[in-house]
Amino acid sequence: MYKLPFYTSANQIVKKRGKWQRISFFVAAILLVVFVGSLLGSNYFTLLHQKKMVLDRINTNLNGRVEAVSYFLDERQNDAAKVATGKIVGAYFSNKALGMSMAYGLKGSLNNVVNQFKHLTKTTLLKGKPIYKRVVLFDIDGNVLAETKSCTQCQFKKNNWKKIEQVSHMASGIVFDDNNPEHIMVVATVGKLGETVGFVVGWVNLNDIYEQFLCLQKHSSGYANLAMNFIALEVDEKIISPYPDIIDISSLHKRRIFNGSSGHVYRNSDSDEFSHKIHIPTGGFFVFEGDIAGKKEEFLVLRLMFPNRDISLIQFVKLSSIIDLKSPKNLLILMLIISFGVLAVVYFTIQRNIKNHVLIARLDEAAIKQQEIIKANESLRKEVEQRKETEKTLTDKRALLQSLFDSIPDLIFYKNIDSIYLGCNKTFEDFTGKTEKNIIGLSDYELFDSETAELFSEYGSKMFAITCRNEEWVVYPDGAKVLLDMLKTPYYSPDGEILGFIGIGRDITDRKKMEVELRNAKEGLSISNESLEKKVQERTQELQEAYSQLSMQEKMASIGQLSAGIAHEINTPAQFVGDNLRFIHKTFADMINIIKQVEKLQNISSQKEYQPIIKEILDTLNVIDIEYLIEETPLATEQALDGVKRISKIVKAMRVFSAGNEEKTSLDINEAIRSTLVVCKNEWKYNAKIVMELDENLPHVFCYSGEFNQVILNLIVNATYAVKERYPSGLGQITISTKKDKNSAEIRIEDNGIGIPEKIRNRIFDPFFTTKKVGKGTGQGLHIAYSIIVEKHNGSITFESEEGVGTTFIVRIPIKDSET
Amino acid sequence: MKKQLFFISFVLAIFSIAIPSAMASGDLADIKEKGVLRHLGVPYANFITGSGDGLSVEVMQLFSKRIGVKYEYVKTSWGTVINDLVGKKIKSIGEDVKILGETPIRGDVINNGLTILPWRQKVVDYSIPTFPSQVWLITRADSILKPIKPSGDINRDIKSVKAMLSGKTVLGKVGTCLDPALYHLEEVGAKTASFGGNLNDLAPAIISNAADAAILDVPDALVALEKWSGQILVLGPVSKPQMMGVGFRKSSPNLRKEFNRFLSEIWKNGTYIKLVKKYYPAVFDYYPEFFQRELN
Structure with missing residues (x-):
């Protein structure tokens, strides 16, 4: 059987561990004992302090309640005394003493007393409820004179009259009615001339006092919190229990003075005598035993007297409900015993089970290692499979890449960093005339002639750092010379190191020619x-x-x-x-x-x-x-x-001037000139004097009359402008003459204006050329005149000009041509 | 002859009141048409407290609501309250009246503890009695006058009271139910005087020694006993029990009839008793029979 080598080492480890465990245990046990001891000590002193606080709290609480109830009873006595000594009650007794009769007025006085009692009842409230359940005015013989009748339980029996009479020696007092244990009576004496003449008595429900000042809420099953603690009132040396059906207080019997470990006894007054009847001393904590709901219980009892009254308040606290008051010393001893017991049990249990722990540890360790081997084998198997898959993928990709290279018509090759060929495609094989196997491992000098090799080698060394592109003329083995577009780019290892470069050459000879x-x-x-x-x-x-x-x-x-x-x-x-x-x-x-x-x-x-x-x-x-x-x-x-x-005349001139048409007509040029002058008289009459030198024998000419008139008009307007420029405030002169000159009719329009500057004379017939200000001329007048005379009538229009002297335009229209 | 003249003057007086009053009308239909009931009143005891409430005020407010008109209180005085109702200046002479002239009518009804007196009945119609009363003689607590001991016979008690008044000054108020002349006090040697102030101030006037005694009606005396407790004494009665009622013009029979119907209703349903308890709780001790009676 195969034995794992680590079993031996595990045994040693467990042995070592057992030794250290024992040492650790003893150290831990000592620390635990110290820790538990400190806890118990701390707990002991805390319990002592808590005990003191609990007793203080009970004492303070009861004291506060005694003060509250005492103040409440004082206030009620004041109420009764105020009414008893008041004007209204006094008025009744005065009126009666003066002889007023019930028939004539005395009833009114009593009615006023009743109203006052009602007012007292209505305005003296505790938690919104009237404090007085009934208020009565008695005369000295105990007859009811006036009363409120709001309480049927507050009836008074004659056998208690002596108790009320006992109050007559003072202004007011509290009387307990044996026949009505749920109420106390507040009694005030009514006096007249130093004698008692009556009493004002008010009934107050004890339940209201219990609920308001002793924090007791009455439920169907008695008073709440009864299981924990309760309070009783003692009047006239009798305990008035608000829950007589649940606990018989008189059955309580004293067990001991409650003396804490500190030996402190709480005292509220100088007196620590026992009450004669109930045997509860005042001013200290005592433990009493009694029955509550048929079960024996121990009670912590505190009794405090009301100031200036024979009334005391007794607090009963069920001892079992105050855990804090258990003896801290006993608790300390108990806790120590338990601690040591637990330590001993833990020690023996650990000793007993330590061998089992060693064995279990070894088995666990072996199982863990076996699991690790299985996992390692599985991992190795997966790695082998993955490698095979990767190799296959690489082979396929290489074949694909080679096919791709071969299918590309460009030259493709790749070299290492020493410019030794590592591979190429089919086209490159054709180019070199060698197979790839023969090419691999060769340098350019071994593959090409020296000239081509130098070229390849030069480009190879240039491109190592960058991608470069060149056009190179190379010669195929068959002697064909082609221009290659060579792209050479480096390729890198995964960590960024340059491994070599790839070259791609494309035959661009035909493309270059086309370009x-x-x-x-x-x-x-x-x-x-x-x-x-x-x-x-x-x-x-x-x-x-x-x-x-x-x-x-x-x-x-x-x-x-x-x-x-x-x-x-x-x-x-x-x-x-x-x-x-x-x-x-x-x-x-x-x-x-x-x-x-x-x-x-x-x-x-x-x-x-x-x-x-x-x-x-x-x-x-x-x-x-x-x-x-x-x-x-x-x-x-x-x-x-x-x-x-x-x-x-003007109308006639206008008709003549505007009588142009689309066909040539026979025109009297002189008449046409006159009419045009009339039409444009407004243009020239303020600037020039017209001198007419017309040849009356001038034959009619065939022409486009309207257009001819327009030529004359344009020339007269231009002449007027020239004259006006020279004589802005005077009159110039325009001379218009006609004559026959050979076969033409000649019209001369001469002005003594500013003349045409030399430099623009060759442009005046150009379209849109004008020397006038913007908006004054279009530059079309002479151009149109030229067009009409020269192009439409085969005539001529020329000019003679001298700057500062004047200008003469000469228009010639063929007479013969016109006639034809 | 003197009696004949007096009879003629009385008849003329009645006619002079009845005719203009009839002309003035102011009966139920007119009041409904006008939409307002004018309540004539004088602040007096707890009938009209002067603070906007009182037994009479609350009753008349309920009545106004019943007939569907607005309530309006018109303050007047004891000297003119009858005049303001009937529109005549009336002077009472014992149990008779004399017309002195015309005066404007200011109200439709009087309700403020108006005692039913013979002279008033000659010029005013009364409703069913609304409140019991009696006139008592009061004095201050330290007076030498002492209360009588009730004999059980009212006439004897009155006689006993009057017997102690010889030579004593007694305050009353002419023109009201407290007019000393109504109770013939001068005939027993009392020196009577009419109090110039308000009736509510009679008790304080006695306390301040303005006279030896004064006459007060029971409602006012009960209020005074409460208000001035221990300072005034009731000596005894000077009149037999009286009744108070609401006064109407003789020309307002339908208004009076409607009021009587209304009073019967609130009497039966306890509303009226509740209001009396509110303002005069002690009165039930003195006149239990009055409030126990049934109204038809």
Whole structure:
């Protein structure tokens, strides 16, 4: 049988342990004895102190209750005395003494007494309940004079009258009624002239005193806490037990003076005599034995007297309920015996069982070790299985990795840190013309020619710290030269150490060629784009100009249409205003003749009856100042007619100016100039004087009349502006002349304005070019004029200018072409 | 002749009261229409304490509630309480009355311990008697006058009391039930005087030696015995037992009838006795029969 080697060592350990256990036990036993001894000592003194405190507490408690009940009884005696000596009770006896009869008034006095008793009962309360159960006024013979009738139990028997009479020698007192043990009577004497004439008696229920001052709550089974302690009142040397059915106090008999280990006896007064009847001395603790509920019990008894009264209060405490009062010395001895007994039992038990413990310990140790071996075997088996699984996984992964390498068309190889090949893929084999087995272990110099090897070696040494990417030209064994995109990156051990590097090379020869071609194509495309953009800009500018022209033409056409409409509307009323003025002018001349004839009539009329009428007419003529009217009215009508003519002229000019259309028409250029001057008179009349030098023999020309008028208008406006700039507060001069020049009609518009600066003369026909302030000119006027004359009429527009002298614009329109 | 003249004046007086009163009406229907019952009262004993309560005040408040109108207390005085009810200035001459003139009517009913007297019955209608009374002679405790010993015969007791009054000053109050003339005290040689103050102040006046004696009705004497206990003495009666009642105008028969019905009810259900016990607990000792009787 296989024997575990550790069994021998376990035996030795147990033996050693047994020895140490014995030593430890003895030390522990000594410590335990010391500890128990200190505990018992401490407990002994604590018990002594507690005993003293318990007795103090009982004494203090009873003293407090004696004081409370005594004060309560004093107050009740005061109540009764106050009523007995009061005005109302006194009034009755006075009125009676004076002879007042019951029939006439004395009943009223007694009624007042009853009311006072009721008031006393109602206002003297204990815990919300009336203290007095009944109050009676007796006369000296014991007859009831007045009373409250709230208590049926508070009846008074004549055999106690002597007790009440005993109070007559003092103002008030407490009387115990043998026939009514539940009540005490508070008696006060009513005196008159030094003689007792009656008594005021109030009944107070003892239960109220018990409950309020002695903390006893009456239940169906008696008073609570009776099992522990109780209190009795002693009056007239008789104990009044609130629980006579439960304990016969008179059966108690004294056992001993309760004398504690300290020998202290509590005394409350100087007297320690025994009561004659109940044999309970006052002022100390005594142990009495008696029956309670049929069972013998020992009671600790304390009796304290009320000050100035033959009443005492007795406290009974069941001795068994006060554990603290048991003898501490006995308890100490008992505890020591128990302690040593326990120690001895423990020692022998340990001695007896120690061998068993050794054996059990060995078995337990063997079992534990066996369990550990089983666990170690199991762990080893799992480790082997896990390793096999790992190896298989690694093999599979390696095969997968090799397949992956081989399936990639790029060159893949990897080297160690000394640049010795450790592996490669199929493509690399093809590249080198050797198998992987033959490649592994070779360096670049052994694998390639020296030039390629240096290249590979150089890149290899550069990339150890970082990943690098290069393009390399290499030559295959078959002589093909290719450009490789080489990516070389280090690989690391799990602890971060560089083990070598991996190289991946991709053939990018075709891609490089395509990139070059693409770059060339992009450059060509860029040139085309620039040309195209330039053309687009030119077209855009042309379009803007055309749009601008069109816009201006539409605007002018609109103005023309508007002017034609206005001219038509003004022309009609102007015609009839002119007709009427001419009519008035002519008629007024006739009227003047009539008036002159009336004046003559005054001189020639001899008939007196017409004289007043004639005089009245002449007076009226004088009033309206007919002489002045005859002189001024024809002038006024002539001026009005002149105005109408001017209106007609303007209207006509507007109609001529706006009479443009989409087709060429025969145009009197002179007339067109005149009309344009009229239309734009407001532009020039405050700045320039117009001088007309028109060739009246100038033939009509075929042209777009509206557009021609616009050219003239633009030139006159420009000339006005130039003149105004030179003569801001005066008048300049604009000279307009026409003549036939060979086959053209020539129109010259000359001003003596500021002239055109040399530097801008080549730009004045450009669209949107203007020298006017912002908002004053559009820069379109001369451009449009040029367009109309040159492009639409095959004419020319030129200018001659000198700064500070003036400018002359010369417009030529072919007559022949126009006519055709 | 003198008697004939007096009869004529009496008849005229009654007519002069009855006719304007009838015109004034103020009966139950009018009071209900107005919605208020005006209670004429004089603070007196515990009938009207002057503090807003009293036996009469509580009874009239209950009555107002019963007829569904608002209660209003109108304070008056013993000298004008009848005038304020009937609207005439009345002067009592013994058991007769004389009309002196007109005065405004201020109330609908008098209830403040109004003793039923013959002269008052000539101008006022009374309800069923509400309270017993009697007039006693009182003096202070140290007076030389001593109480009589009851003989059991009221007439003899009255005679005994009056016998001790010769040459003594006696205080009363004219125009009330304590008018000395009503009890013929001067006829026995007493020097009577009318007290100028309130009836409630008669007892203190005697204590302060204002006169040798005074007459007080029983309710007031009971209050005085309680209030001035040991300082006043009751010597004996000067009148036979009297009754007090609530006074109505003669033109208010329906109001009076309704009050009598109301009084019977609260008498039967104990409300009235309870109120009397509250204000006059001692009165039951003196007049137990009065409160034990049944009202129909």
